[in-house]
Amino acid sequence: MGIRKGRLAVTAGTAFVLTAATVATVLTVSAQTAAAATTTFTPVADTYVQADTASTNYGTSAQITVDSSPQRQMFLRFTVSGVSGAVTSAKLRLRHISGNDGSANGGAFRAMSNTSWSETGTTWNNKPALDGATLGSLGSVVANGWYEVDVTSYVTGNGTFSIGASSSSSDGAYYDTRETGADSPQLVVTTGTTPSPSPSTPPPSGDPVLVGAGDIADSGSGDTATAALLDGISGTVFTTGDNVYTNGTASEFSSYYNPTWGRHKARTRPAPGNHDYNTSGATGYYNYFGSVAGPSGQGYYSYDLGNWHVVSLNSNISMSAGSAQETWLRNDLATSGKPCTIAYWHHPLFTSGANHAPSTSTRPLYQALYDYNADVVVWGHNHQYERFAPMNPSGAADGSRGLRSFVAGMGGAGAYGFGTIQPNSQARNTGTWGVLKFTLHANSYDWQFVPVTGKTYTDTGTGTCH
Numbered sequence: 001m002g003i004r005k006g007r008l009a010v011t012a013g014t015a016f017v018l019t020a021a022t023v024a025t026v027l028t029v030s031a032q033t034a035a036a037a038t039t040t041f042t043p044v045a046d047t048y049v050q051a052d053t054a055s056t057n058y059g060t061s062a063q064i065t066v067d068s069s070p071q072r073q074m075f076l077r078f079t080v081s082g083v084s085g086a087v088t089s090a091k092l093r094l095r096h097i098s099g100n101d102g103s104a105n106g107g108a109f110r111a112m113s114n115t116s117w118s119e120t121g122t123t124w125n126n127k128p129a130l131d132g133a134t135l136g137s138l139g140s141v142v143a144n145g146w147y148e149v150d151v152t153s154y155v156t157g158n159g160t161f162s163i164g165a166s167s168s169s170s171d172g173a174y175y176d177t178r179e180t181g182a183d184s185p186q187l188v189v190t191t192g193t194t195p196s197p198s199p200s201t202p203p204p205s206g207d208p209v210l211v212g213a214g215d216i217a218d219s220g221s222g223d224t225a226t227a228a229l230l231d232g233i234s235g236t237v238f239t240t241g242d243n244v245y246t247n248g249t250a251s252e253f254s255s256y257y258n259p260t261w262g263r264h265k266a267r268t269r270p271a272p273g274n275h276d277y278n279t280s281g282a283t284g285y286y287n288y289f290g291s292v293a294g295p296s297g298q299g300y301y302s303y304d305l306g307n308w309h310v311v312s313l314n315s316n317i318s319m320s321a322g323s324a325q326e327t328w329l330r331n332d333l334a335t336s337g338k339p340c341t342i343a344y345w346h347h348p349l350f351t352s353g354a355n356h357a358p359s360t361s362t363r364p365l366y367q368a369l370y371d372y373n374a375d376v377v378v379w380g381h382n383h384q385y386e387r388f389a390p391m392n393p394s395g396a397a398d399g400s401r402g403l404r405s406f407v408a409g410m411g412g413a414g415a416y417g418f419g420t421i422q423p424n425s426q427a428r429n430t431g432t433w434g435v436l437k438f439t440l441h442a443n444s445y446d447w448q449f450v451p452v453t454g455k456t457y458t459d460t461g462t463g464t465c466h
Contacts, residue, residue, distance in 0.1 A: 037085070041078050041187040043178045044160075045119035048074040054124040062179050063097055066107035066165050067172030073127065074107075074175070077115060077162045078187045080155060089190040089456045090155035091148050092163060093431065094175040095183045095417060096141040105169035106138025106147060111154045112162035130164040139220065141173050144354050144417045148431040150454065155189060190456060208305040209235025211437040211450075213411030214273060214346060214380020217256040218245035222412030222433045225452035227260035229435050233450070236305060237264050238312070240380030240408055241273025241346030243285065248276035253288040260412075268292070271312045272299050273346040273380060282316070300325050302332050307465075308440045309338035311374075313345035313365055321364045329365060333372035339443060340465035341374035346381055348407050350395060352428065353382030354419035367393045369403060373466040376438070376445065380409040383416040384430040385449055387459060397424050404463055406447070408436040432457040 047059040051071035058064075064074035076092075092109070096102065111132030122128070136149045155161050167173065176183040211233050217223040230237060244257040253262075261268070270293055276285040286296040294301035299314035311332065319325055333341065347359035349366050359381070369377060370393050390402030409416075415431040434451040449459040 037192055038188060038190045039083060041080055041189065042184045043076045043187075044079050045077040045117070046075065046177050046185060047119050047122050048072055049122060049124040049127045051124050057120060057123050059119040059122065060179065062177055063174045064177050065172055065174045066167035067170065068168055069170035071124075072172065073130065073164060073166045075112070075117065075122065075128065075162060075164045076185055077117070077119075077160065078155075079160050080158050080187070080189060083158050083189055083191055085191040087152065087156050087189055087191055089188075090150075090152045091188045092135075092151050093146055093148050093186040093188060095146050095185075096143055097174045097176055098144050100143050100174050102140065102142035102145075103169065103171045103173040104140045105167050105171055106141040106173045107165040107167045108137040109135045109149050109151075109163055109165045111135060111151075112164050115160040115162045117162070128162070128164070130166060135163065138173070140414060142414065145415055146417045146430050147415065151187075155187065161187075207442070208308070208440045209233065209437060210238055210305060210308075210310065210342065210440060211235055211435050212238035212240065212268075213408045213435045214240030214271075215242045215383050215409040215413040216411035217243060217252075217260055218413065219256060220412065220414070222414070222452075223256065223260040224412075226410075226412050226433050226435055227263065229450055229452060230261065230264050233435070233437060235267070236310075237261075237268040238310075238344055238378070239268065239270040239411070240344050240378055241271050241315070242275040242380060242409075242413065243270060243273065245275055245413065247278035248282060248284045249279050250284045250287060253284050257288070265289070269303060269310070269312055271345050272314055272316055274316055277316045298325070300328060302336070304336075304338060306440055307338055307340055307442045308445075309333075309336040309341045311341065311343040311369075313343060315345040315347040315359065315362050315365075319362055319365050321367075323364075326364045326368060329368045330372070333368065333374070340440070340445070341369065341372070342376040342378070342438065342440075342445075343369055343374060344378040346379060348379035348381055348405070349377075349393075350388050350391065350405055350422055350424075351379070351382050351407050352386055352418050352420065352422045352425050353384055353407065353416055355416040356382050358422070363393055366403065370401065373401060374403055375463065375465050376405070377403050378406045378408050378436065380407065380411075382407055383409045383413045384418065385410050385428065385432070385434070385436070385457075385459070386425055387427040387447075388422075389424040389426050390463075391424055395423060401466060406436060410434050427459045429457045429459070
């Protein structure tokens with residue numbers, strides 16, 4: 001999956017002001033969460049200041065930045081209006097600018113008492129103080145990635161709010177400003193309740209559960225949080241590749257994957273990703289998972305759960321029509337005998353992610369699944385969540401035979417941003433780690449995005465088998 005991921009966390013430094021300039025809703029709210037209302041505000045002001053140019057104002061700049069060499073602090077102000085009811089969630093979202101190689105330290109964020117500073121008049125010499133409560137901090141950030149800070153403790157209703165950020169690192173972080181339009185900072189405010197089924201509650205029918213994600217384990221904390229979700233969800237665990245970063249070595253599996261998702265290894269049925277193959281022959285991956293990962297060097301296999309046939313495929317080897325894998329897949333589907341089929345692999349045929357384009361080389365696998373009336377396919381690779389309507393192999397909507405597809409790359413790696421939104425994309429989120437849970441009924445299925453503790457995004461629904 002290319003670039004290494006960013007981390008979420010917030011501490012001291014930048015000031016933001018929130019205003020009632022509303023933009024598109026960020027969170028997808030299902031029928032279950034209809035009681036909740038989400039509104040997105042863009043800044044009424046944002047700027048940064050720099051110690052070695054102490055009398056210079058940067059209020060019209062296309063970037064806001066934090067750094068320690070030279071010292072830089074950034075500030076945002078939002079005006080929140082029209083919000084009714086109790087605020088259940090407030091998230092500050094920032095996009096790291098393109099063309100920059102990123103930073104290991106995205107900044108520490110604090111509330112500010114000064115909500116009247118001037119965007120075009122603030123300099124290092126007269127900057128407002130970062131004097132409020134610590135809200136959080138961001139770890140590593142990369143170009144084009146969206147990052148999120150939880151500011152619910154500060155933004156509790158209508159009003160004007162300033163948030164500031166600073167950094168103790170000389171590796172500066174740079175974010176888009178309100179001058180950049182669509183990539184402007186956002187304050188996403190949610191009111192009301194967002195009930196969702198408890199992930200630890202087994203389905204009343206006792207139908208099998210398949211749960212998992214891809215792009216999982218490294219030295220950060222995301223994999224720890226998603227593994228904690230699995231602790232409360234019974235069933236079979238799947239992975240959609242890039243199980244460990246950065247190179248899929250035996251040492252990385254031991255140090256990063258094993259202490260987190262590794263405690264569910266006995267019930268895991270994995271798929272490999274390109275980072276797993278950064279070690280020659282993906283030997284770290286195959287040696288760690290053993291026979292459940294399929295024959296070493298092949299990595300494709302199938303199994304059954306209730307009325308469902310489940311297929312794990314390998315998008316790191318040949319997938320062309322007539323290849324060993326594609327031929328095996330067609331034979332496997334022809335003999336499965338199950339009325340419902342779900343498949344998963346790493347590289348997505350359909351995705352709106354900015355970091356990785358659709359992998360058209362996977363189309364023969366999708367075509368085989370379509371030809372045999374399969375129902376669902378799940379991918380990773382882009383570090384985000386996305387759901388598409390049922391489509392045929394060409395990407396056209398197909399309500400009668402099309403496969404519903406998901407990008408489930410939110411297993412713990414740092415978030416990636418979205419680029420051009422592809423046709424038939426129905427739900428999207430970045431910046432929320434979680435797992436995708438399927439409850440597999442006799443002739444239908446339920447899906448649920450389960451977010452990590454402290455996050456509110458969810459996406460739920462039901463589909464029927466062909």
